[in-house]
Every structure is written in C-alpha cells, then in structure tokens.
Amino acid sequence: MENQELIPHLFRTEYRKITAVLSKTFGLEHIEIAQDIASDTFLQASEMWGIKGVPDNPVAWLYTVARNKTLDYLRRDKLFKEKVTGQVVRSSPPGEEIDIDLSARNITDSQLQMMFAICHPSLPVESQIGLALNVLCGFGISEIASAFLTSKETINKRLYRAREKLRTEEVKMEFPAESDIESRLEAVLKTLYLLFNEGFYSAGKDITLRKDVCIEAMWLTKMLTENAGTDSPPVNALLALMCFHASRFEARTNPQGETVLYQDQDESLWDATLICRGENYLNRASVGQQLSRYHLEAAIGYWHTIKADTPEKWEHILQYYNQLLILEYSPIAALNRTYALAKARSKREAICEAEKLNLAGNHLYHSLLGELYLGIDDRKALECFNASLSLAKSRADRLLLAEKIRRIGETC
C-alpha cells in the first residue's frame, strides 16, 4: 500500500482503537483528550513517515507513540491525573508508571464498550450517529457534515452536546449487566442500522464517502458477531441485511452518478461475494425463537438478490413486509408492501390498498401510485408522477421522475 493511502487506511482502523483504549484508561468524560492524543499520533505519523519512510510495523509504531504521548500528558498535567476516573489510572499505585494496555483483548473490549457507551439510551439518536461516525469510524467534522448534508458548525455543536451528555449522564465504558444486555444491544443495533442507512440512502453526492459509511457500519456490526457476548441472532440478521443491500452498491448508480432503480439494474454488477456472506449471516441468524425486524428485512433483502421477477418471489417479499409492518409501522415499509402486492397479485389490488395509505405528503407515495397506474390509466399515472415531482427534493429523485414523465408523454 502506498504511503498516501496507508495513513488514511490506518486512521480508519486504528484511530477508534486508540481512542477507545485511552477513553477507558482516563474515563469516558475525558474522551476529547483521548481523541486529541489519537489525532496527534496520526499527525506525527504523517510528518515522520514522509521524511523517514514507513516503519516496519506501522501499527506498533502508532501504539508506541500513542502510549508515550499519553504518559507525557499524564506527567505534564498532574491535576488531570488526579481528576481522571478511568479504572486503569485510578488503580495504578502512586509514583508508578501507568500501563496503557494496548493488547488485542483490551482493544476489542474497549471498542465494544465504546459502542455501548455511544449508543446509550440517554443520548438522542442524532448524537449517537454523530459520535459513532466521529469516534468509532474516525470521520472528520467535514465528512460528517457532508454525509448529513449540513454545516460543519452544526456537527461541531452536535458532537459537543453529545459529549456533554455522556458526562452529565455519567455514561461509563463497561459492558452492560447481563440483565440489560438485550435492550442495550438493541439500541446499538438501531444506531448501526441508521448509520448504514445514512450511507446507503443519503442524498449526499459523495458516493465514496457514503460507501465508506456503509463499510464502517458493517465493520462495527461484524465486530459484534465476533464477540461471544454480543453474537446474537438479530446482530447476524442485521449484518446479513447490510451485506444484501451493499451487494447492489455498484449497480445502483450509473457512471454519471444518477440513480438506477432496482428493476433496471445490471445484475452482473451485484457483488456475489457479499450476497454469499449475507446468506451465511442469515443462516447464523436463524436460530432461536426471536424474529426481529432485522430478520424480516434481511429476508426481504435476500429475495431481492434473486433477479427473476416471479410472483413467488414477490409473494415472499409481501408476506415479510406484512410481518414487518405488524411489528413496526414505517411509511417506507408501507409503500414497499404495496409495491410487492402489485407484483405478487395485481396492480388493481395494490391501487385499492395504496389509496388507504394516507401518505399524500410523501413524494414516494405519488411515484408509487404513478407506477401502479402505468398501463391501466396512463393519464392518471402522469398526474401522479407530476405530483411526485412537485414534492421531490433530491436531485437524483427529480431526474428520475422527469425522465419517467418524458417517457409517458411520448406514448400518451
């Protein structure tokens, strides 16, 4: 790997590890100091490696530098040392060097504990996602801002408030108690799910960045599957779902950066390795009695990896959407269910159900209705697509709709 690629790559993988271990060492209320030391370490790497070349073992180099910087910091700032509540610092005998434990075991534990801390139920979901991107994925403020389509200032404020909240709520770096693990893990999954969706569905133009967000979300979920305490069926189901979705990443945009709808995608661009991995995780998820929304969404994702457009396929998808909606309503699931109904049964039946949805303010509702009326009443379809266009905000959506309207106009 070239030097200029190596540092960003290591930043992605090692920044969160150093931050997590140091936050555990100091106590989570000093997470900013941990992040500063981690950032400083990388700054030094980019300076030194440029001049002296990359060391033989870059990761070990980073850990040594981070360790030294931490010890320096503790020596320099005696007051800080007295204030810190982190177990390691507090329990070390006075006068003795503190050991910064960068063993593989402690790195893994610290990262998992950081995930639980960041996804603490006392934090607003927005803060959780912001912190996850910043601390767990090593994204900078400007990257997060562009992923959220907002300003750097907004993100700075949001992260500041989130860290404040960690302090005021006295969130600790620890594994949840046995009795809480299920509900805490559920909160972690929800954040990882949203994190993935942020990358997958965001209207942000930077496709590489969006893909990175998805990859990071998958990486964090995978970490949960590799730990006996967190390797539950819903975790595997979530990872399966992410694999199935991510398999279409290359196929869903054309070289001009425009959206390619599912039915128009070139399936040779679907990533077979990811689909295979998804199937594997879905199998691992299929134990026990619990049927989470991730199971259902993964099952829907699985059927989407089969290109053949048969009524059987859509019947399965329809039934999973029925179950998903019964478990938890969402407008997007309601719209997708109606689409599946049209494919599995008939457009007329679907129109009848669509009329009841009460989603007139949603541009996707009108484009669905337009899709259903196509071939039945093209004039009506045109009206629906126009209604959708007047509500659609993102450029990608508007382009798709304008193209549809143009095509119907030719035949009408």
Next chain:
Amino acid sequence: MNDFLFVFRNDPAVMPGMSPEALQNSMQKWMDWIGGIAAQGKLVDRGNRLANEGNVVRPSQVVTDGPYIETKESVGGFIMVRAGSLDEATEMAKGCPILFAGGNVEVRPIIRM
C-alpha cells in the same frame, strides 16, 4: 382517533378440519388483511389467537370446560386498531377473512380508564 377492539368469533370446529394447504391459504389472507391495516399505521396491537380449550368460572365456583358450551361460536382472537370513528373501524373490519369462513367480527370502541 380512537382505539377499537376487533373480536373474532367462529365455530371452533371449523379450523381443525382444514387441510394444510387451506390453513396456509387462510394464514396468508389474515396476514394480508392485518398487514393492510398495519400499512395504514392503524394497527395498535396485533393481539393474539386464543386456544379452543378453556374454562368458564360461574357463580358459586361452578367451573365448566369450554367457553362455548352454550353457543356454536367462540372467541378465537382479537386485535386492536385505530380509527377516526366507529364507522371507519367497521369499514376496516369488512375485509376480515373470517367473514368468508362463517365467522364474524365484533367492533367495539375502547374506553380508556
């Protein structure tokens, strides 16, 4: 918006006599119907199905087995929905698959205590 209870009643002898295919078919119809209500965001509680067997306790500690001793229909399950009016809730109930299998749906507004 108010909450309404749908109480499903049917002849308890009907279900056990169904073939696996018919059962599967009936299951799908139920899922489509409840899924349709859920797709409108109007399903409050998916409810439960009730087993056929059961006891009824009457005054003076008299226990009879089976809730349907005096009638040919018994309560087989329930769900809770949200609707703007009793009329709207009743309209929703008209799609229930039990109506095509000899049963009925009782629609009752819920009075929150």
